[in-house]
Amino acid sequence: MNTLLTLIEAIYPVSTALKQSLVSLLSHASLPKGSLLLSPDQISTKIYFVEKGLVRGYYLKDGKDITTGFMPETSFVISPVSFYRQQPSFEYLETLEESPLWSLSYQHLSHLYSQYPEFNYVGRVVTEQYYTRSELRAHHLRMQTADERYRAFLSEYPTLANRVPNKHIASFLGLTPETFSRIRAKRD
Amino acid sequence: MNTLLTLIEAIYPVSTALKQSLVSLLSHASLPKGSLLLSPDQISTKIYFVEKGLVRGYYLKDGKDITTGFMPETSFVISPVSFYRQQPSFEYLETLEESPLWSLSYQHLSHLYSQYPEFNYVGRVVTEQYYTRSELRAHHLRMQTADERYRAFLSEYPTLANRVPNKHIASFLGLTPETFSRIRAKRD
DNA sequence: ATGAAAAATTGATATAGATCAATTTTCATT
C-alpha cells in the first residue's frame, strides 16, 4: 500500500481526501502461483497493483501459449483493450509466483476520476508511461533481430530470466522455444 | 478548431477559462504534402491535431522505409516515445497530403495540465484510447496472418487504400511490397 | 529420495516471406 501511495505522490501530490477514498476502495489479496486474474471472453473489471510477485499476460493461438507481457513487483496490471473498452478479453492474466496484489474495480476507479479531477493527472501520467513502453516494445519487435531482443530483455528485466520458464521468454520475444534455445546456445 | 473543441467537450465539459487558454496557445498551419513534422534524433516538442489531410509515421531500417502508423483527419499526432519522454525520436512524421494542422507545444500542454486539473481527464481518456489502439495493432501483427491484417486494414481505414502508396501499406502490415502485391493478386 | 511430468535441447526438414532482378504500369511535371 505504501509503495503504491508513494508512487502516486511522486507523480502528483494528491489530497488527503482522495488518498482516504482510494485506500477505502482498494482490496488486498495474496494470490498463489498459477491464479488467473482474467480469462478470454471475460470483461476485465479490475486494475491490479503488484506489491510483490509476478503476473504474466498471454493468449492462446492454435493451442500455443504466447506471452504478451510480464508485470513484476510495483507494476500496474490490466489487459488494456478489455479494461479500457470494457469488452471481452482476448488474453489471460495469471500469477507466475505467489503475489500480494492490490485491486480496484473499474467502477471505483471511474468514480475516483470523476470525484477528484487531480487524480486524472496521475492516471494520465501512468497511462503515458505504459503506452510509451508498449510502443517501444512494438518497435523493438519489428526493428531488432531475435538476438538483440534477447539482450534487450536481459537488460530490461535483469531478474526475470531466472524467475520465468524459458518458453515464456521465447514467446514474449516472438520465438519458438527451439529457436530461443539455439540463440542462447550461441552466446552462453 | 471546432472539431477539436467538440472532441474535447465530448470527453469532459471543460471550463471556459481552459478553453480560452487552450485556444490562445494553439497554433495553426497548413502544411503541404511531404512536410516533415519530426525527424530522427530530434526531440518531439509538439502535439498536433489533424484537421484535414493525413500524416504518416515511419523509420528507416537498413535504408528501408517502414511505416509505423497513419494519422488521418481528426487524429492527434505524436511520436509517443519522443514526446512523452522528451528524448530523441527514432522516427519521422510527415504529411502525405496537404494538411491543415493545429499544434501545441510540450511546454504549453504541460502548463495546461498543471493549471487545469480537469484537463487531465481529457488527456487521460485520449491517451487510453491511443494506447488501446496501439495494443490492439501489436496483437494483430502477432496473431493474424498477412492476409487477415490486410482485410482488417481495409475495414479500419476504408478510405486510406486509395490515398496511400501500396508500399507504405505493405510496410505498415509488416510486409515487403512484393509480398503485399502477391497477397492482393490472390483476391482482387 | 524417487518417479512422473514438464521443460529444454538437439537434429532434420519445411515454409512463409524476403531478397534480387527484370519488366510493366502509374504518376507527376513540364
Added chain:
DNA sequence: AATGAAAATTGATCTATATCAATTTTTCAT
C-alpha cells in the same frame, strides 16, 4: 500530351525461423 521517375508487378531463388520428432535435463509432488 510527352517523358522521366517512382511504384507496382512478376518470376526465380534464398533464408531465418517454424515445425516435427527424439532425447536429455529439470522440476516438483509424494
